[in-house]
Amino acid sequence: MKSKQLELFVGLFIVLGFASLAYLAIQVSGLGSIGKGDVYQIQARFEDIGGLTERAKVSVSGVTIGEVESIVLDKELYMALVTLNINTDMAVIPVDSAAAILTNGLLGEKYIGISIGAEEEYLKNGDEITDTQSALVLETLISQFLFESTSGDDE
Amino acid sequence: MTFVQNIGAITLDWLISVGRSGLFIVQSILHKPKSLRVATQLFIKQLYSVGVLSLVIIMVSGLFIGMVLALQGYTILVKFGSEQAVGQLLALTLLRELSPVVAALLFAGRACSALTAEIGLMKATEQLSSLEMMGVDPYRRIIAPRFLAGLVCLPILSLVFSTVGVLGGEFVAVDWLGIHGGSFWSLMQQSVYFSTDVVNGVIKAFCFAIATTWIAVYQGYECEPTSEGISRATTRTVVLGSLSILALDFILTAAMFGDF
Numbered sequence: 001m002k003s004k005q006l007e008l009f010v011g012l013f014i015v016l017g018f019a020s021l022a023y024l025a026i027q028v029s030g031l032g033s034i035g036k037g038d039v040y041q042i043q044a045r046f047e048d049i050g051g052l053t054e055r056a057k058v059s060v061s062g063v064t065i066g067e068v069e070s071i072v073l074d075k076e077l078y079m080a081l082v083t084l085n086i087n088t089d090m091a092v093i094p095v096d097s098a099a100a101i102l103t104n105g106l107l108g109e110k111y112i113g114i115s116i117g118a119e120e121e122y123l124k125n126g127d128e129i130t131d132t133q134s135a136l137v138l139e140t141l142i143s144q145f146l147f148e149s150t151s152g153d154d155e
Numbered sequence: 156m157t158f159v160q161n162i163g164a165i166t167l168d169w170l171i172s173v174g175r176s177g178l179f180i181v182q183s184i185l186h187k188p189k190s191l192r193v194a195t196q197l198f199i200k201q202l203y204s205v206g207v208l209s210l211v212i213i214m215v216s217g218l219f220i221g222m223v224l225a226l227q228g229y230t231i232l233v234k235f236g237s238e239q240a241v242g243q244l245l246a247l248t249l250l251r252e253l254s255p256v257v258a259a260l261l262f263a264g265r266a267c268s269a270l271t272a273e274i275g276l277m278k279a280t281e282q283l284s285s286l287e288m289m290g291v292d293p294y295r296r297i298i299a300p301r302f303l304a305g306l307v308c309l310p311i312l313s314l315v316f317s318t319v320g321v322l323g324g325e326f327v328a329v330d331w332l333g334i335h336g337g338s339f340w341s342l343m344q345q346s347v348y349f350s351t352d353v354v355n356g357v358i359k360a361f362c363f364a365i366a367t368t369w370i371a372v373y374q375g376y377e378c379e380p381t382s383e384g385i386s387r388a389t390t391r392t393v394v395l396g397s398l399s400i401l402a403l404d405f406i407l408t409a410a411m412f413g414d415f
Contacts, residue, residue, distance in 0.1 A: 003196070010202045013210065017311030020318040024353050028246050028321055030344025057345070105237060109345070 038088040040125040041069060044099045044112075045079040050135025052101055052110040058084050060114050065090040068112065084112065094119040100133035110135060176373040183294035183372075184302060197300040205266045205301070206308030212265055213258055213312045214319050220257060221320030224248060225327040229334070238334055242343035245324040250352040251412065254316040256404050259363035262309050263396035267371035270301055271392040274375025275385035283376075298372050305368030306361065313360035317353075355411045362403055367396040 025031045046052075049071060058066040066086035074081040086093070096117030101110055114129070123129070188194035228244040274297060277283050283293045329336045347353070371392045378388030 006203050007199055009207045010199050013202065013207045013308075013311065016210075017314055020311075020314035021353075021357075023318050024250070024314065024321075025349050027340070028250070028317075028343060029347040029349040029353055030341075031349050055345075055348075108237070 039066065039085040040088055040091060042084050042086060042093075042123050042125075042127050042129060044082050044084065044129040044132050045074060045077065046082060046099075046101060046132050046134050047079060048134040048137060049080045049082065050101055050110055050137055052082070052112070052135065056109060056111050058086065058112045058114065060090070060093075060116060065114075082112070091122060091124075093123045095121045095123055095127070096131065097123070097129060098131035098133065099129045101135035103136070172377075175377075176369065179294075179298075179373055179376065180302065180369050183298040186292065186295040186299060188295060188299075194295075194300070197296070198304060201300045201304035202308060205270070205304045206311065209262060209265050209308065209312060210315065212261055213316050216257065216261060217254065217316040217319035218323040220253060220316075221245065221249065221323030222327045224253075224320070225324035225332075229328060229332050238332075239338040239342055241324070241328045241334060242339040243346045245328070246321060246343045246347050247352065249317045249320045249324075250347065250356045252404070252408070254320060255313045255356050255359040255363060256400060258313040258316045259309060259360065259367060259400045260397055262305075262312060262364075263367045263371075263400065264393055266305070266308070267367045267396050268389050268393050270305075270368070270371040271375040271378070271389045272385060274298075274301075274372060275378040275380075275388050278376065278378060279380040279382070279385060281380075298376065302368050302372050305371070306364045309364035309367075310357050310360040313356060317356065351411075359404065359407050359411075362407060363400045366399045366403055367392075370396050370399065 052068065052071065054068050054071060056068045057064045058068065066084055069083040069085045071083075072081050073079075084099075093114060094117040096119045098115045098117065100113050100115065102113045103110055117131075224245050225241055228241045229238055232238045232240055232244070274283075277297065283297065286293045286296060325336075325339065328334045329339055374388040374392045374395075378384045
């Protein structure tokens with residue numbers, strides 16, 4: 001085989017490799033769509049985060065407006081301190097909004113849903129959402145239900 | 156006493172062959188090429204025969220594995236009503252495990268066995284000794300371009316495998332079984348991280364490439380210069396190569412994804 005033709009095929013092979021890498025980066029892992037655009041951070045403390053993970057989505061009315069940046073344990077209050085990255089074009093979250101940890105479908109991922117409040121003042125970078133609702137933990141729910149039903153029998 | 160002696164002799168033999176293969180590979184890649192142009196030409200020729208010629212088998216098997224994964228995942232997930240998660244299942248299994256491992260196994264069977272047979276036949280027909288007599292270093296001329304081409308090709312082949320697999324799975328899941336395309340892609344993009352999943356897959360493929368190509372060139376160079384010897388060396392390349400891929404895969408997976 002001629003040397004030029006050989007080089008052509010090898011070149012095609014390498015270009016195919018890079019094209020695959022680009023495809024896997026953009027289409028499969030979604031690097032392009034969730035670009036690190038302009039974000040501001042707000043915090044929220046939860047009693048129990050259940051199975052919430054970093055990079056979980058933050059949504060208002062089901063529309064994604066940001067993602068979870070980090071989750072650490074607040075050593076003084078023994079609560080989970082969750083930092084959220086919110087897109088700057090969504091800087092219109094009232095200060096009395098509430099954050100809840102919800103589940104996407106029956107077996108889906110955990111995400112944070114923000115219920116919009118009524119104040120006219122908006123949350124700024126570094127502010128904290130005080131009104132939070134923990135993740136629903138099935139065991140706690142069942143034990144509550146059992147406790148209530150047995151105490152009902154006693155009466 | 157002879158039993159103990161035998162064990163000792165076998166262990167020593169094994170250690171010697173490990174040491175020799177290590178020295179062999181270090182010697183062949185540390186050589187500085189005399190002429191960069193000739194070295195590049197040799198390297199490109201090997202890229203063609205090791206990489207480009209393996210492309211068809213990699214693409215066809217990637218397509219079918221992606222399609223089978225989507226089909227199997229769908230039949231199980233549809234029972235739980237979460238068949239949209241097929242995309243997530245498909246991408247994660249392909250990127251993390253199947254494409255580096257299956258591409259490496261196919262590579263060991265398709266390309267590495269050919270390398271061993273080629274080098275072994277060169278040895279049997281005394282081409283290697285003739286090269287040495289002409290003052291051409293066989294390490295530099297024969298071994299180094301083949302080894303380096305293997306290191307470059309397998310990661311590329313693994314990436315191609317993943318891409319074709321995802322496309323095949325998408326064809327089955329979205330176009331054939333009728334899963335909603337938007338949720339298929341968005342669930343996949345949510346769960347796949349470029350820095351962990353894609354990059355770790357490439358690192359895995361690179362490690363497998365070192366192991367299999369090293370075994371292939373060493374077996375070819377050290378084979379008994381007879382037709383039987385070549386056939387034994389080729390078999391050993393495929394068997395040892397495949398086993399080392401699977402063993403390495405366990406170690407790498409434990410190191411990459413084990414820390415929960």
